[in-house]
Amino acid sequence: MSGREYKPSEYPLPYVTEDLRQWPIYKLTEHKEDFVSEVKQRVKDKLKARFGSDKTLREELAKVLYQERIRLTEKPWKADPKDERQFWSSMKSKLIQLEQLETTSPINEEQLLDEIIDRYANEIVGEFDLGAFSFARAILPQFFGRILAAAPGKWFKTIAGNVRTIHEKIPLTGDIEKIRHLSSKGTVIVVPTHFSNMDSIMVGWLLNEMGLPAFLYGAGLNLFSIGLLSYFMSRLGAYKVDRRKKNTVYLETLKMYSTVAIQRGAHSIFFPGGTRSRSGHLEKKLKLGLLGTALETQKLHYKNFPEETAPKIYVVPCIINYHFVLEAESLINDYLKETGKERFYKENDEYSTSFKLIRFMLKFFSASSSLSVSFGEVMDVLGNEVDDEGNSYNHLGQKINVKNYFITNGELKDDEQRDAEYTKILGERIVSNYYRYNVVLTSHLVCFTMFELIRKKYKGYDLFTLLRTPVEDVSLPYAEVVNAVSEVKEKLKEMQEQCEVLISPELRWNIDKIIEHGMKNINLYHTASPLTKNGDYMGSEDLKLLYYYHNRLDGYGLEKLFNK
Amino acid sequence: MKRNPVGVIGAGSFGAAIANLLAENGPVLLYERNKEVTELMRTERKVRGFDLHPNIQLANSLEQVAANCYLIFPAVPSQFFKSMIIDFSPYLQPNHIMIHTTKGLHCEFDIDKADAKTIRLKDIKTMSELILQETGIVRVGSIAGPNLALELMDKKPAATVVASRFDEVIREGIAALKSERFKVYGTRDILGIELTGVLKNYVALASGAMSGLGYGENARAMLITRGMAEMIYIGHALGADKRSFLGMAGIGDLIATCSSPKSRNYTVGYRIAKGEKLDDILASLGEVAEGIRTLKIGKLIVDHTGVKAPLLRIIYKVVFEGLPMEQAVKLLMRYPVTADAEYLDL
Numbered sequence: 001m002s003g004r005e006y007k008p009s010e011y012p013l014p015y016v017t018e019d020l021r022q023w024p025i026y027k028l029t030e031h032k033e034d035f036v037s038e039v040k041q042r043v044k045d046k047l048k049a050r051f052g053s054d055k056t057l058r059e060e061l062a063k064v065l066y067q068e069r070i071r072l073t074e075k076p077w078k079a080d081p082k083d084e085r086q087f088w089s090s091m092k093s094k095l096i097q098l099e100q101l102e103t104t105s106p107i108n109e110e111q112l113l114d115e116i117i118d119r120y121a122n123e124i125v126g127e128f129d130l131g132a133f134s135f136a137r138a139i140l141p142q143f144f145g146r147i148l149a150a151a152p153g154k155w156f157k158t159i160a161g162n163v164r165t166i167h168e169k170i171p172l173t174g175d176i177e178k179i180r181h182l183s184s185k186g187t188v189i190v191v192p193t194h195f196s197n198m199d200s201i202m203v204g205w206l207l208n209e210m211g212l213p214a215f216l217y218g219a220g221l222n223l224f225s226i227g228l229l230s231y232f233m234s235r236l237g238a239y240k241v242d243r244r245k246k247n248t249v250y251l252e253t254l255k256m257y258s259t260v261a262i263q264r265g266a267h268s269i270f271f272p273g274g275t276r277s278r279s280g281h282l283e284k285k286l287k288l289g290l291l292g293t294a295l296e297t298q299k300l301h302y303k304n305f306p307e308e309t310a311p312k313i314y315v316v317p318c319i320i321n322y323h324f325v326l327e328a329e330s331l332i333n334d335y336l337k338e339t340g341k342e343r344f345y346k347e348n349d350e351y352s353t354s355f356k357l358i359r360f361m362l363k364f365f366s367a368s369s370s371l372s373v374s375f376g377e378v379m380d381v382l383g384n385e386v387d388d389e390g391n392s393y394n395h396l397g398q399k400i401n402v403k404n405y406f407i408t409n410g411e412l413k414d415d416e417q418r419d420a421e422y423t424k425i426l427g428e429r430i431v432s433n434y435y436r437y438n439v440v441l442t443s444h445l446v447c448f449t450m451f452e453l454i455r456k457k458y459k460g461y462d463l464f465t466l467l468r469t470p471v472e473d474v475s476l477p478y479a480e481v482v483n484a485v486s487e488v489k490e491k492l493k494e495m496q497e498q499c500e501v502l503i504s505p506e507l508r509w510n511i512d513k514i515i516e517h518g519m520k521n522i523n524l525y526h527t528a529s530p531l532t533k534n535g536d537y538m539g540s541e542d543l544k545l546l547y548y549y550h551n552r553l554d555g556y557g558l559e560k561l562f563n564k
Numbered sequence: 565m566k567r568n569p570v571g572v573i574g575a576g577s578f579g580a581a582i583a584n585l586l587a588e589n590g591p592v593l594l595y596e597r598n599k600e601v602t603e604l605m606r607t608e609r610k611v612r613g614f615d616l617h618p619n620i621q622l623a624n625s626l627e628q629v630a631a632n633c634y635l636i637f638p639a640v641p642s643q644f645f646k647s648m649i650i651d652f653s654p655y656l657q658p659n660h661i662m663i664h665t666t667k668g669l670h671c672e673f674d675i676d677k678a679d680a681k682t683i684r685l686k687d688i689k690t691m692s693e694l695i696l697q698e699t700g701i702v703r704v705g706s707i708a709g710p711n712l713a714l715e716l717m718d719k720k721p722a723a724t725v726v727a728s729r730f731d732e733v734i735r736e737g738i739a740a741l742k743s744e745r746f747k748v749y750g751t752r753d754i755l756g757i758e759l760t761g762v763l764k765n766y767v768a769l770a771s772g773a774m775s776g777l778g779y780g781e782n783a784r785a786m787l788i789t790r791g792m793a794e795m796i797y798i799g800h801a802l803g804a805d806k807r808s809f810l811g812m813a814g815i816g817d818l819i820a821t822c823s824s825p826k827s828r829n830y831t832v833g834y835r836i837a838k839g840e841k842l843d844d845i846l847a848s849l850g851e852v853a854e855g856i857r858t859l860k861i862g863k864l865i866v867d868h869t870g871v872k873a874p875l876l877r878i879i880y881k882v883v884f885e886g887l888p889m890e891q892a893v894k895l896l897m898r899y900p901v902t903a904d905a906e907y908l909d910l
Contacts, residue, residue, distance in 0.1 A: 382658075382702070394700040396653065404659035405702065408732060409568060409634055417731045418703075425702070 006439065006502050008171045013211035016180050020130060023213035024187070024265035025237050029128040035260060040121045043256040044114055047249065057109040058098065064116065064247040065092055071244050079225040087119065113249070120253040124239050128214060132235035137208070167209065170202075173439065173502070174375025176210050178388055179316055182378060183212050185390050186312035187265050189294050190215065190375075191430055193283055193318070194271040196325045197223065203269055203318060204236070206373055216261050217269035218254075218290075237266075243275060255293050262297040262313065270294075272430060276327065278335035280551035282319075282434045286427040288420065295381040295423050302403045303412055310403070312390050315383070315426065317376035317433035321504075323443045323521035324549075332548040336467070372441060372504055376433030382422055383429025435555065439502045440492055442518035444552045446531060449485045450476070450540065451550035452562045467543045475539040482511050487561055489514070501556065522549065569593040569621065570740050571633030573648065575601055576851060579639030580611040581716035582665055586637070587617035588743050593633055595623040597648075614717045630655030635663070635736055637707075638691075641852040642668025645691055646698065653699045663705035663726060663737050664691045667761035668854045675860045680867030685802065688861060690758040705733040706754050707741070708761035708813035710820030712827060716746075723747040725813040727757035749812055756808030759799045764818045765829050765855035766862055767791035770879045771822035772830035773889050776837025787875075788815075788822050793907045794873050798862065800910055801869040829855035836882065837889045859883060874899045 020026055028035055051057040068088050072080075094112055182188060192203050200217055207215055218241035224230040234240075239257060242250070262268055272291050273283035294313050301310040325331070377385050380402050384392040392400050405422060406412050453476050458466050489511070495501045506517055515533075523529040528542035530549060540546045567590045572583040575596035586592045596602045601611075602622055609616045623629045629636060630652065640648045645666055656662075671678070672687035689697065692704045709724030716722060726737035726748055734750035742748045751757060770791065774783050792815055796806045808814055821827040825834070832853045835845045846853065863880045866873040878895050881887035 396698070396700065398654065398700050400658060400700050402658075404657045407634075407659040408661070408736070413732075415732050421729055422702070 004499060004502075005496060006505060007173060008505075009173055009176045011167060011172055011176065011211075012209040013176070013180065015211045015213070016184050017213055020133070020213075023128075024267060025128040025214045025216055026130065028216070028261060028264055028266050032125070032127060035264065036121055036125055039253070039257050039260045040114075040117055042260065043117055043121070043253050044110075046256070047113060047117075047252060048110060054109045057113060058095070060248065061091075061095055061109060061112055061116075064249050065095060067247045068245070075244050077222055077225065077244075079221045081123070091116065116249055117253055120245075120250050121257065124241070124254060124257050126216070126234050126237060126239035128237050129235035132232060133214065136232055136236060170206070170371055170373060171504075172206065172210075172373050172375075174316075174318075174437070175378065176375070178378055179314075179375065180211055181388060182314050182386070182390055183267060186314055187262055187297075188212070188215075188267045188314050188316060189262070190267075190269045190316050190318050191272045191291070192269065193320055193434055194273045194276045195280070195320065195322060196276060196327055198322075198326065199271070199276075199320055200238070200269065202320060202373070207267075207269075213267060215269045216258075216266045218258075218271075251289060255289060258290060259293040259297050259300075262293060263300055265311065272427065276331060278331050278338070280325070280328070280332065280548035281554055282431075282438060282552065284431055284555065286430060288423045288427055291427060291430075292419065292423040295419055295426065298381045298402065299406050299412070299414075299419070302406060307401075307403055312386075312402070313381050314386060314390070315379045315381060315430070317379075317430050317437065319374045319376065319434055319438050321372040321374070321439050321441050321444070321552075323371060323441055323518075324525045326525070328526070328545055328548050332544050335548075336464070336544065372439045374437045374439050374502060376430075376437040379426075379429060379433075381426060383426040436500055437502055438552075439504050440507065440553065441504050441521075442506045442514045443522040443531075444518075444549060445488060445492070445507065446481075446485060446515050446518035447522065447546055447549035448553040448558065449488050450481065450531060450538065451543075451546050452559055453481065453484055454540075454543070454546075456562045463547075467547060469543065471539065471541050471543060474543065475534070475537040478533065478536045478538050481515065481538045484562070485515060486511050488558055491558060491561060495556065567591060568635075569633050571595070571623070571629040571636035573626070573629065573636065573638040573652070574640040575605065575611055576639060576641070577612050577713035577717075578665055578711070579637075580614065580616075581711070581713040582637055582639055582741075583611075583620055584614070584617045585716060585743065585746055586740055587619035589740060590619065592617070592620045593623045593629055594620050595626060595629050612713075612717070626652045627655045630660065634659055635661050635740060637663050637665055639665045642666050642670055642691065642854060642857060643852065646670055646694055649695060649698045656699045656701050658700055658702055660701050661703045661705070661733055661736055662695055662699075662701050663707055663728070663733065664695065665707050666691045667708060667758075667765060668857060669762055669861050670694050671861060671864075675857070675864065678864055680864045683864055683868055685865070685868065688802075688865065690755065690762075692754055692758060703730050703733050704728060704754075705730070705737055706758050706761070707737065708757050708817060709749075710812065710816045712820055712824055714826045719745060721745040721747075723749065723812050723816070725749045725751055725757055725808075725811060727751045727754040727808070727813075729754060751808060751811070753805060753808045755802075756799065756804040756806075757813045759802060759804045760795060760809045760811075760814040761817060762854070762858055763795040763798055763862065764791075764814070764821055765853075765858040766876055766879055767795065767818060768821035768827050768829035769833035769853075769855040769859070769883070770875060772825075772827075772833025772835075773837040773879070773882065774833075774893070775825075775830075776834040777889055777893070779893075784822060788818055791822070791875055792818055793902075793905075794875050796907045796910060797871050798865060798869075798873060798876070801871045802865065806907065806910055828853045832856065833879075842883060856883070 017023060051060050072085060072088060091112065094107055179188060190203060192199055200219055204215060204217065214237050216237045219233055219238040221240045221242040224240055241254065270290050272286040274287040277283060294315060298313045380386055380392045382405055384394050384400065386392050392402050394400050454474055455466060458469060489507055492501060492503050496503050507514060519531045519533065522531055526545060530540055530542055530545040532539045532541055569591035570586045572579055572592055572594045575594055583592050583594045605611050605616055606622055670689045673683060692706050695701055695704050705726055705728030707724050707726050711722055711724055726734050728734050729752055738748045738750060771784055771787055774787060792809060796809045799809060821829060824830060828849060828851060832845055832855060836842065859880050862876050866876055874896060878892045882889055882892045
């Protein structure tokens with residue numbers, strides 16, 4: 001692909017598969033019992049094979065129980081089942097029994113493992129309910145439509161009118177026809193960037209508007225404590241992911257759930273960054289565990305089917321660009337607090353009631369004039385580009401057979417270390433897509449430029465000192481900002497030519513208008529405005545937020561423009 | 565089970581040696597682009613004066629190697645590597661595993677005309693990077709170690725290291741190569757292994773030159789030790805860890821090439837010290853001495869990155885700018901000392 005520009009895609013589109021009962025996710029629910037028992041059995045087999053002897057298994061179980069006890073005392077959530085404590089203390093006494101009685105015990109380690117896996121699998125499982133889906137499909141456009149139509153007068157427009165408004169407000173770019181076509185030939189895995197709790201709802205809804213069958217996705221367990229949201233999510237293909245649980249047994253169960261679902265053809269959404277980006281940066285490091293299930297499943301398909309009929313798995317990066325992120329303040333505070341101190345972030349429970357969530361969405365949609373979503377290249381599980389028919393081509397344009405990656409000496413071989421390396425390669429290609437298909441919005445451009453100018457002005461300050469600078473001191477002549485924005489914009493245009501980034505259509509405007517548009521959009525939500533303009537000067541009321549939005553364009557080497 | 569032959573590309577002295585080693589464990593398919601050499605191997609079953617192992621068959625084309633072998637060892641000098649791999653590329657698929665044996669670097673620019681200030685380090689590539697860039701192969705490895713080709717041909721014991729980010733490639737490499745007289749180690753640090761194999765070339769050249777002056781073993785030991793330190797610094801600037809420099813392919817290979825008149829790089833240094841002209845030496849050698857290329861590329865790297873590397877800079881002057889070797893030794897002896905073994909803290 002050479003030189004390009006941003007091109008919005010036309011949507012909504014009719015369903016690729018009209019009959020909802022033919023959707024893979026529907027079939028998954030139809031055979032739910034069979035599906036869940038396959039998950040349980042396979043993860044049991046896998047872990048038993050890995051931990052082998054009773055003693056190693058017992059040690060592993062002790063680890064699980066220990067981690068679970070800590071979770072229960074330190075991070076209890078509303079979404080936790082009522083009998084959680086009871087279950088784990090009974091597990092604990094059984095394990096103690098085992099340790100004391102050794103051979104005479106009526107239970108053994110494997111049974112304990114089975115019980116834990118059963119519990120985890122039953123917690124994770126979601127379903128797809130035709131009734132709930134039809135209801136959501138009928139009601140959501142109105143709901144979105146109303147809150148999206150910023151002018152109060154539009155609230156009472158016809159449904160059709162409102163629908164048009166939503167799609168105008170959320171421009172989409174990417175090869176949508178290819179994604180649609182391949183969804184009927186194989187299994188599609190969409191891997192979006194993650195900035196907000198809105199992401200999964202947004203992506204799920206957009207994929208629906210693109211006419212694709214419903215996608216399976218993992219949603220944070222904390223979101224399931226919100227009554228209304230929980231009702232729909234658990235019926236619309238969401239399975240529960242508890243990020244507090246980091247023990248092997250849980251992670252393996254989760255991965256197996258995803259593997260078996262993909263193997264059964266369920267299109268899925270993975271957030272490969274794991275949690276929301278705290279700093280506002282585009283994800284650079286991905287969590288490869290869940291991503292690895294895509295590769296694993298592809299390998300299983302090659303094992304189970306003859307080469308010509310083996311279903312193929314397609315990975316599609318997706319970049320969501322908000323002018324502002326609702327959780328920005330708490331995210332960047334988390335980031336700054338935790339930088340360098342702790343590896344794992346605390347999962348905040350910011351939106352704990354339906355009311356809070358709806359208020360939050362209302363504010364979001366009524367405020368935002370636009371956000372932008374773009375899809376990257378459609379790739380195979382190694383990150384090679386695929387054509388419209390699903391054939392893979394390497395970086396040299398040579399047609400390749402994906403099965404060959406798993407073949408050594410003529411035979412398809414299992415090799416965890418090799419597959420982990422392959423997944424790293426896929427991860428690198430996804431990250432590269434994030435950068436190359438990121439759509440630069442006016443607010444990103446202005447925030448980036450402002451922050452870099454401030455950084456230049458206070459050269460020698462470290463980040464934390466800089467962020468604590470009194471906002472009154474931070475003002476820059478408007479003319480200086482205009483010049484710098486113009487320079488960054490020109491560089492971005494060049495980069496778009498080189499396929500290194502995409503720029504939104506608004507960036508074609510003159511600089512005054514760009515700055516105005518960026519300011520208007522970003523300031524609509526936050527109480528302290530990240531960008532302010534006072535006569536001939538520009539400033540900021542919240543440097544942390546400004547830094548957060550600036551980070552969106554970090555990693556492109558644009559800061560070099562300020563060090564001349 | 566009928567075993568697939570292992571492919572070897574290039575019947576230079578190292579290619580021939582590795583083909584003979586591999587042949588002890590099973591069939592080998594050897595391709596050499598020079599038709600005369602191939603013809604000689606076909607009719608006389610001789611290569612570089614040694615017998616060709618009966619398990620070795622000769623291939624007519626790269627295509628034939630790709631079609632019959634999944635494990636392939638290219639043994640082609642770095643200056644010809646790119647054109648070879650481009651010719652090879654159309655026949656290769658991700659089921660091929662390639663373990664190269666070339667101790668050299670490729671540059672995407674003309675090394676004789678390049679300006680150290682404006683070069684980009686990413687345009688200097690190891691052979692494994694070149695394979696990844698020019699083919700659809702992903703499972704790539706490299707071998708390096710104290711492996712003087714003539715000694716291998718003579719069936720004398722030796723050891724080597726197979727490096728790859730894939731354990732599978734390491735296992736395949738070990739299985740194909742190991743024998744009662746050839747010990748094979750493994751590591752995931754492929755960049756370290758490749759760089760140490762390359763950088764030792766100019767130290768070997770310096771060692772030959774020292775011998776040419778008639779200096780003894782004390783001087784050589786000093787050279788080897790500080791040469792290794794310098795290699796670690798240059799490797800570090802290119803992103804490699806010091807670990808591999810202290811292993812079989814680092815210090816191991818360094819001792820072998822710096823001590824043996826059988827090493828080409830050593831020979832070049834020796835004859836320079838004896839007052840011969842570089843062009844004459846290279847012409848009479850007939851084969852490529854990677855050390856000369858390494859010196860040129862190494863000079864660009866140290867100039868670009870600012871690594872001190874006194875040995876490289878002075879030897880460069882000896883080879884290309886006519887600095888007398890005696891003068892060079894004086895300069896090196898006068899160079900300020902560091903703490904001993906300070907590179908371990910890097």
